[in-house]
Amino acid sequence: MGFSQALSGLNAAATNLDVVGNNIANSQTVGFKGSGAQFADVYTGALAGQGVRVAAVLQDFSNGTLESTGRNLDLGINGGGFFRFQQGEQIVYSRNGQFSLTADGYLENAQGARLTGFPAGVGTGGQPEVLQVPAGSMPAMATSAVQASFNLDATSDNIDRATVPFDAADADSYTYANTGTAYDSLGVQRTMTTYFTKTGDNTWEVRVSLDGNPDNANVGQLVFNGNGTLDEAASNYGNFSFTPGGGADALNFSLDFDGTTQFGQDFALDSLTQNGYTAGALVGVTFDEVGNIIGNYSNEKSQVLGTIALANFRNPEGLDMVGDNAWVESGASGQALLGLAGEGQFGSLEPGTLENSNVDLTSELVDLIVAQRNYQANTQTIKVQDEVLQSAVNLR
Known part of the structure; x- marks a missing residue:
């Protein structure tokens, strides 16, 4: 019976060596999870046990670094x-x-x-x-909303529209101008110029042109309070419409002057943003922390692809x-x-x-030594059983 017990120990020890060796071999494998052998004794009701068996090889799913x-x-x-x-x-x-x-x-x-x-x-x-x-x-998107914030110089002289008609080529026919960008339905970049004309105390005419072609219909009015802040209720501005040409659809966008002020200091553009962009080719892919796949495009835009x-x-x-x-x-x-x-x-x-692999290489090397000793001990059991059997055979 001792031979079968020792052989079961050898088999279990060999399996343990295999498991430890596999852990060591994969200590540099990305995402690898180590395993450990679990043993159980074999007992059938006799006075002595029947040996050992490998009950399971349990995987360790703890996180690696x-x-x-x-x-x-x-x-x-x-x-x-x-x-x-x-x-x-x-x-x-x-x-x-x-x-x-x-x-x-x-x-x-x-x-x-x-x-x-x-x-x-x-x-x-x-x-x-x-x-x-x-x-x-990425397809182009036409500009549909523009947000601009200016400071208009309160010390500027008034211009009488009855005597001085607007002329984009005549800087004396308006008080201040600023240029931005808009995009049509084909993604073509268009120059958007905004002209401001002070027509009275706290009152400014605002006129928008596209590509240097003023459209008299695109005229609004900004009215300011006595403290220099914009009076939204009294002002009259909003949607502007143009025909870009070149096969593009009509360009319609809203213009928001929220935050614009009239103070006694130089003209200044505080912010100017718009939501249109030209078409762009895919130039790279990245991930974010929630698992979105982000496509980055040549138009400096990005979008979630999945x-x-x-x-x-x-x-x-x-x-x-x-x-x-x-x-x-x-x-x-x-x-x-x-x-x-x-x-x-x-x-x-x-x-x-x-x-990285969650295998602790130092711990595995120690386990390897222990497994080796266990294997050697079971071989020693077989050797002793053999000597005992030889003694019994040699009895006279």
């Missing part, structure tokens, strides 16, 4: 959750966030598994799908390993729970970082 790489397509999970991939017809899960962008716009890992998530603007209400970065350009889906499990230790640093769900793990980074049980995402 995050290391900065500076690479745009590297992504680490700080907390719970797994990346969800489609590999062929199978859904697999991994903590390895080393992605590359294929020629057709898919985000893949080194094994060719494609990252999945939710389409832009859908959120968790949609069905996860393979994420693909569109290769097309959102990475994270998965978690009621019992992650029940996941089945399938190699290539990936797992699949099993009956023991339960079904995957899907969500977004930073919500509930899902950790945040750290762009430009990777999660």
